[in-house]
Amino acid sequence: MRAMTTWNVYLAGEIHSDWREQIVSAARAANLPLDFQTPVTDHGASDDAGDVLGAEDDPFWKDHKSAKVNAIRTRRLIDRADVVVVRFGEKYKQWNAAFDAGYAAALNKPIITLHPPEHRHALKEVDAAALAVAETPGQVVEILRYVTTK
Amino acid sequence: MRAMTTWNVYLAGEIHSDWREQIVSAARAANLPLDFQTPVTDHGASDDAGDVLGAEDDPFWKDHKSAKVNAIRTRRLIDRADVVVVRFGEKYKQWNAAFDAGYAAALNKPIITLHPPEHRHALKEVDAAALAVAETPGQVVEILRYVTTK
Amino acid sequence: MRAMTTWNVYLAGEIHSDWREQIVSAARAANLPLDFQTPVTDHGASDDAGDVLGAEDDPFWKDHKSAKVNAIRTRRLIDRADVVVVRFGEKYKQWNAAFDAGYAAALNKPIITLHPPEHRHALKEVDAAALAVAETPGQVVEILRYVTTK
Amino acid sequence: MRAMTTWNVYLAGEIHSDWREQIVSAARAANLPLDFQTPVTDHGASDDAGDVLGAEDDPFWKDHKSAKVNAIRTRRLIDRADVVVVRFGEKYKQWNAAFDAGYAAALNKPIITLHPPEHRHALKEVDAAALAVAETPGQVVEILRYVTTK
C-alpha cells in the first residue's frame, strides 16, 4: 500500500557539489512519488538576489537584502515540505544549513541530515534533531524510497 | 450531499492480521471516497529500516535508527490524516499503537479505535480520546461510509 | 480577478427546512466557485449514527455514541472550511449550531449566521463573532457571490 | 501529591440561578486550589455593556456592541482557563453557553457540562465534547476536588 500520492522533499544546505542532482536523478529513475524543492543553487544569483531592489554600497546591507529575498523562497518551501534533507559539505561555515535545520525542527518536520562522518561531533545537536543521518545521497534515496513506497 | 471529495484515513497499529485489507477492500467495493495510508506493515522490513544507514552492534541503536526512519512516515501521515484508525490486536504490547493514538489526539484528529472487547478496561484512556470504538473492521467501514457519503 | 479557485463552505445548524438546498441551488445556478459541505441532515440517521457500534439501553449513551460519530464529520469539515454558515431556525434549542459557531470562531473561520430577526437578542454573542448576519438564504448567496467572484 | 498550585476554572453559561455561588462556596469551604472566573453575571449590566461607547437607536447594534465588550472578557478567560464549566439551565435559548463550549472545545480545554437530565438529547453534541457531564453543582465540586487534590 503506497503511503501518500506525492511527498514534498526540500533539499537544503551545501551548493558546491552535485548531491541534489544525484538524489533527484536516482529518485526519478526509481519513479518515486517525490517532488523536490531547493533553494536557489546558483551562488552568484543567490548573493545578488536583492540587487534588483537597488544597489547597496555597504556589503552588509547587500547581503541582508539578498538573504531576505532568498528567505521568501526557503521558508515557504520548508513550511510546505513533508521531509527536509540538510546537507553539510566539506567546506565553509554553512550556517544557513544549520539554521534551516533548526527552523524545520521547530516546525516538527522530519529531517534527514547528510554529511561525512568527520562532521559527526560538530553536528551532534543537529543530528539529534534528525530522524535519519546519512553519509551518501544514495542512502537518502533509499530512505525516501522506503518511506514513500514500501 | 457528499461531505468532501476525498478523506485521508491512516490505519495505525497491529500488523499481524489482515484487518487493513478487510477495511480497504470493503471500502473499495463500496466506492467510498477514501485514501488509505499505513505504516510499513512488513515486520522484518520495518525492524531493519535503519540498516541502510549502517549496521549497529547494539540492538538498542539498531531499533532506534529503524524506529526513527519509520517515524518519518508515520508522523507525516498522521499529520495529514482526516481520520486515524488505531487497531489493538490480541498479542504483543503494541505500545506504538497507543503512542500513535496519543499523538493523533494531541493534534485533534478524529480517532476510531478497533479492538476486541477484552481490552476495554486496559484501553479505557485511549477509547476515551476516540470518537468511535469498533470491534470489527466492518464496523469501521460502516462508520467511514456514514461519515463520508451519507 | 477571481479570488480563489474554489471555496469550501460548511453549512451548519438547523436541519428541518430546505435552506441548504436553496443556497446550493442558487449557487449552482450562478456557477459560483463553491464546494458545499454539510453535516448529515437525515435526522433519524444522525440520531442512530452510533448504533452500528452496538446498541445501548441507556439513551444517554446512545446519544453520546451517535454524537461522537457525527463529530468525526463535522469537526473535520469545519477545520477545512473557508467559510462557515450557521443557521438557527424557528424551533428547537439548536445548541449544536451554537457549539459549531463557537468551534469555528476559535479556529478563526469566517462565520455567516442566518436566522430570523426575532432571534437577534438571544444570538447576540454568536452574531458578534460573525462577519455577516443574514436573514435569508438569498442574502447568504449574495455574500458568497460577492466574496468569491467580484 | 497535589497536582498543580492553582487551577483556573471558568464558569460559563446560565446566569439566572446561584449555581456559581454554590460551586465557589463549596470549593472555598474545602480549601480547593481553584481560582474561579466568570462572565459578568449582572444581566442588566451585561446587556448595557456597550452603552458607554455611545447609545444606539437600533437594538441590534446596541446588542452587538455589548456582546463584543463582553467578549473581551469571556474569550480571554476561556483562553486562560484550565477547566471550563458550562451550565445550561431550565429556560432561555442559552446559545452563548453552547458557543462558549464550542470555543473551549476548539482550544482543547477540558469541559464539564452542568445541566438537568431533560436536556440530554438536545445537548448531546456538547456533552460529546465534554470530559464530564454533571447534573448538580455538588458533582462539579467533587470532580474539581478529585482532579486537583487527590
Add this chain to the structure above:
Amino acid sequence: MRAMTTWNVYLAGEIHSDWREQIVSAARAANLPLDFQTPVTDHGASDDAGDVLGAEDDPFWKDHKSAKVNAIRTRRLIDRADVVVVRFGEKYKQWNAAFDAGYAAALNKPIITLHPPEHRHALKEVDAAALAVAETPGQVVEILRYVTTK
C-alpha cells in the same frame, strides 16, 4: 529546478492605480507559476458590500458591515497566500493596507512592500517586517520570478 508548482500571491493595499494589472500582466507574459488573489478593488462595491444584508442609517454601521463582509475574503486569502504584496500609494490613509501587513506578519507570511521612497520613514515598521521592499511593480515581478523559477 523549479521551486513549487504554483504560488499564491495576495496583492493587498491601494486600489486607485493599476499596479495589480501591471504585476499580473507581466507575470503572465513571463509565464510565471503564480496565482494572484486580490481584495475587491471596485471601491464603490467594496464600500457597499454589506448593503445586501440591510441598509443602515448610521454610516458607522454601514461601514462596519461592509468591512466585515470584505474581511471574509481578505483574511482567507491572506491565510492561504504564499506571499503577500502590500502596496501603499500616494494618497489616503491606507490603514487597511498596514493592517493586512500586520496580520500577514503575525502569520509569518513573506511580505513584499511596494511604495514610493517618500514613505520610507513612515513605513519603517512595516518595511522592517517585510522580506523585500520594492518601489515599482516591475521589481515585485522580478522578485517573484526569481523566487519561483530560478
Add this chain to the structure above:
Amino acid sequence: MRAMTTWNVYLAGEIHSDWREQIVSAARAANLPLDFQTPVTDHGASDDAGDVLGAEDDPFWKDHKSAKVNAIRTRRLIDRADVVVVRFGEKYKQWNAAFDAGYAAALNKPIITLHPPEHRHALKEVDAAALAVAETPGQVVEILRYVTTK
C-alpha cells in the same frame, strides 16, 4: 466576582498626545487590576534605537535598524497582552498603529481602538476587527473597568 488577578494591557499607536497617561492615571485612581505596557514613546529615542549598533549613512537603513530594535519590544508585548488598545491621532500616517492592530488581530487578541469620529471611514477595516471602538481615553478606562472588575 473579579475576573482575573491582573490583566496586561498594551497601549499601541499615537505618541504625540498624553492619552496613555490619562488612561494609566485613571486606572490607578480606580485601583484597577491592570498592568500597562507601551512602546517606547520618546520619539527621538525610538528613531535612534538602532544607532548603538553602528551609524548608517543611508536613512533607510537607519530607520530599518531602529524599527527592528523597537520590534523586539512591541511584538513581545503584543504577544503577552490580554487586551491591545490602539490609538489613532489627528496627524501623521500612523501605519505602525494599523500594523500593530493587524498583528494583534491575527493573534486573536481583543482590540480596543481609540480615535476621533472623523477617522471612522478610513479605519473601518481596523474597527471591524476590534471588540470596542472608543473616542476618548475615559471610555477605554470604563471598558477596562467593566471587563476586569464587574
Add this chain to the structure above:
Amino acid sequence: MRAMTTWNVYLAGEIHSDWREQIVSAARAANLPLDFQTPVTDHGASDDAGDVLGAEDDPFWKDHKSAKVNAIRTRRLIDRADVVVVRFGEKYKQWNAAFDAGYAAALNKPIITLHPPEHRHALKEVDAAALAVAETPGQVVEILRYVTTK
C-alpha cells in the same frame, strides 16, 4: 548560571511501584528546582473517578466516564509540563503510558522514558521520540539535576 526558576515535571505511567516517590525524594534531598505533578495514583480511586456522576451498569461506560475525568487532570498537566517522564513497568499493558507519551510528543514536550532493558524492542517507537531513556529513577534524577542546575 541556573537555568530557570522552577521546572514542572510530569510523572506519567506505571502506578504499581514507588518510582515516583524515589524521584521526588531524591530531588528534594538535592534541593532541585522541580515541581512534580502526577496522575491520580490510587488505582481504585482512578477506576471509580466517574462514579460521582452516576453509577453505570455497563463496565465500558463506567471506565469511559472515569477515564475522561482523569483526562481533565492528565492532559492539563502534560500541557503545562516542561518535562514529561514516562514509566513502563514489568506488568500490564500500560497503553495509557504510551498514549501520554504520544500526546506529549505531538506537543513537542521533552520526554524521558524509564523502563527495564527487556522492553527496549517493544518500546523502540516511544524511545525514538524521547530525549533520554533511563533504566532507574536515579538516572532520571541525575538528568533532571543536570538539566536544571548545571
Add this chain to the structure above:
Amino acid sequence: MRAMTTWNVYLAGEIHSDWREQIVSAARAANLPLDFQTPVTDHGASDDAGDVLGAEDDPFWKDHKSAKVNAIRTRRLIDRADVVVVRFGEKYKQWNAAFDAGYAAALNKPIITLHPPEHRHALKEVDAAALAVAETPGQVVEILRYVTTK
C-alpha cells in the same frame, strides 16, 4: 513606563569566551529586569551529559545521547525566552548556534545575533532573521536596556 516585569533572555551559542558573563554582569550593574538562561557551558560536562544513562562504545551514539539530554534544556529555554541572543565566535563550526537561531526564528522569537564583522557574509541568512546584529556584548546590553526600561 517600564515595559514588563521581567524578560527571559536566552544566551545561545559560543562557550569559549566570557561574553555571557560580560552581558550578565553589566545587566546586573544596571539593575535591568532580565533573567538570563544559558545552555550548560561546561564543555566537558556537556559532551558527557548522556553518560549517566550508560556508556557508549561508538562515539556517534555517545554524542547523540548527550546532545539529546542537552536538548531537554535548550529547547525548553528557547520556548520560554522573550529574547534569544546567539553568539558566533572566532573558531569552530558552531552549527548548534545556527540551529538554535533557526529554531528560535520558527517560533517567532526576537533574535539578537552577536558576532565579529568578518562573519557577516557567512551569517547573512541568520542575521536576516534577527532583529538586531551586534558586535560586542556591550551593544547587546544596550539593546536590552533600551527594550526593557526606556
